[in-house]
Amino acid sequence: MSDFPERFDVRAFTRSAQGRFRDELDLDALAGQPLTPDDLCLVRFLSRVEGASMEHLRDVLMTATHKDARVTAFLVTWAYEKSWIADALDAVLDVHDQPGRAAPEGRPARKWSERRSRRGPLWRSLAAIAQGDAVVAAHMTAGLVDEWVMGVTYEMLAGRAGSNALSKVIDRIEPVKRRHEEFFATEAHRRLQDTDRAVRLTRTELRRSVWPIGAARRGAEDREQFARAVFAGAEGQARAASIGARVARLTGLTEATGAAVARSLRW
Amino acid sequence: MVIRCVGPVDCTGMAFDIDEYAAGSRAVRWDDLDLDHFRTHPLPAATLRTLRYMTDVEYHTICYTRDLLTTPSHADDDVARFMITWNREEFWHGEALAAVLRMHGIEVGFDQLRANRLKFGWKDSLNPAVQSVLGRVVGRDFIAVHMSWGAANEYTAVAAYKRMAAMEQDPVLAELLRRIAQQEARHVAFYVTQARQRLAASRKAQRLTRALLKHAWAPVGSSIMDHEEVVFVFGQLMSGPEGVAEAKRLDGNISALPGMAGLRIFEKAFGRLLAEVRGGESFS
Numbered sequence: 129m130s131d132f133p134e135r136f137d138v139r140a141f142t143r144s145a146q147g148r149f150r151d152e153l154d155l156d157a158l159a160g161q162p163l164t165p166d167d168l169c170l171v172r173f174l175s176r177v178e179g180a181s182m183e184h185l186r187d188v189l190m191t192a193t194h195k196d197a198r199v200t201a202f203l204v205t206w207a208y209e210k211s212w213i214a215d216a217l218d219a220v221l222d223v224h225d226q227p228g229r230a231a232p233e234g235r236p237a238r239k240w241s242e243r244r245s246r247r248g249p250l251w252r253s254l255a256a257i258a259q260g261d262a263v264v265a266a267h268m269t270a271g272l273v274d275e276w277v278m279g280v281t282y283e284m285l286a287g288r289a290g291s292n293a294l295s296k297v298i299d300r301i302e303p304v305k306r307r308h309e310e311f312f313a314t315e316a317h318r319r320l321q322d323t324d325r326a327v328r329l330t331r332t333e334l335r336r337s338v339w340p341i342g343a344a345r346r347g348a349e350d351r352e353q354f355a356r357a358v359f360a361g362a363e364g365q366a367r368a369a370s371i372g373a374r375v376a377r378l379t380g381l382t383e384a385t386g387a388a389v390a391r392s393l394r395w
Numbered sequence: 396m397v398i399r400c401v402g403p404v405d406c407t408g409m410a411f412d413i414d415e416y417a418a419g420s421r422a423v424r425w426d427d428l429d430l431d432h433f434r435t436h437p438l439p440a441a442t443l444r445t446l447r448y449m450t451d452v453e454y455h456t457i458c459y460t461r462d463l464l465t466t467p468s469h470a471d472d473d474v475a476r477f478m479i480t481w482n483r484e485e486f487w488h489g490e491a492l493a494a495v496l497r498m499h500g501i502e503v504g505f506d507q508l509r510a511n512r513l514k515f516g517w518k519d520s521l522n523p524a525v526q527s528v529l530g531r532v533v534g535r536d537f538i539a540v541h542m543s544w545g546a547a548n549e550y551t552a553v554a555a556y557k558r559m560a561a562m563e564q565d566p567v568l569a570e571l572l573r574r575i576a577q578q579e580a581r582h583v584a585f586y587v588t589q590a591r592q593r594l595a596a597s598r599k600a601q602r603l604t605r606a607l608l609k610h611a612w613a614p615v616g617s618s619i620m621d622h623e624e625v626v627f628v629f630g631q632l633m634s635g636p637e638g639v640a641e642a643k644r645l646d647g648n649i650s651a652l653p654g655m656a657g658l659r660i661f662e663k664a665f666g667r668l669l670a671e672v673r674g675g676e677s678f679s
Contacts, residue, residue, distance in 0.1 A: 138505070142486065148418050182475040186464040189457065190523045195515075197508035200457045204482045211417070211479050230472055249465040250531075253523035
């Protein structure tokens, strides 16, 4: 956690939000180094996940998180920036004449064990009454873990594709994501120190979550391809273990929570 | 994607292009305005009180978004993209107005906004559940209610900013309010376009929307601000012949939506508030 400032300047973040940047990308270079179908599939999955910020806001705003004006100020800009990250990823797909995130998606897997991640506003808002303010810590920590999962996915994609042009796109996205990670890290750190209740609820939520956030609502086939690509095999297991270890080091969280997160990531 | 808007006033003949709107959205500017001007020409207390109301309402837009997200509207790509950009623009309206208040020694911080939201109480906690049940029972037609409601709110916002600018006549404030109203007019265009399309497609949506606007709509901010502030602000902005004319004009806009002919929600709502201010002044 020492990598991050004690306090994140939300106002500075909102003032310097990243808008549309697809025009800055070297799309001609991408056209000259076409990606494989598997890589394009992963790009589309990432675009869908980045572009689904309203789905996530729908979940978190039903709870006490919506009352924290500092957090909502961040989330408003976070959603805006993510929509332009998704747009940049769609530009990569456009160059390959491939459909973007708006293309029809396959049906989600609808696993019983993931039912909580698919809960709608009715159940979330009723559960939120009992959860109180502690849920904000759980949301901030889940946001942080989500950034880690997305981070290793971009890194894996850049390495696997071996395309300088795609690496430059990912390099352009990275600083935008870095600021999101900074916010979630500082907030998670601070809020997990606040109360035991926040820690307990965060442990429970992390153990039950599906990664990346929103994946439970993505098409089953795309999601399986993502999990195979990023978290299968020896390298994939190592990525999952590394994220689990980072979770375990968070304030108040345990090796068991980290192991549960790693287990849920592994394919 | 281009959505054809055929609304009566603010968007006659306009096409609402969500791609163009999202790509062209900019935070409202005030860094080029001479806010130091307020050191020598401070705004009166009544104006600052209304500006404070407007600031809070702009910052609390995310709470209205929360209601919208309980409906199937979040799954509509155009609506979701609009909401992302709209929320950001409204947040910046709050920041711009807060900058004016700051020049008068009034700070509007995140902690204070949080404290206000905590005061909303149980009704606020249960609201998503109620809206969600309604959304499930009514289905996609419920989106038409939200879009029409949003149109009424945005119409009010545009009118309020324009009235404030005209009444105060401070050149710096007027320019800032003009800029904000310009962005609000784009929001009107979106909501009216969506409402018109959805209402035109369903008699059930028309009946439900009409009933809820007629019996439940209240001026923007009513559900989140203290009632005495609502009375003060709309008493200030919508009084006199100009206020009456404005209310009639806004009712004309809403009445032009499919199935909403003859609705007088603005006249009635502002009339009730004015009656509280002046002990029963007739509004019609």
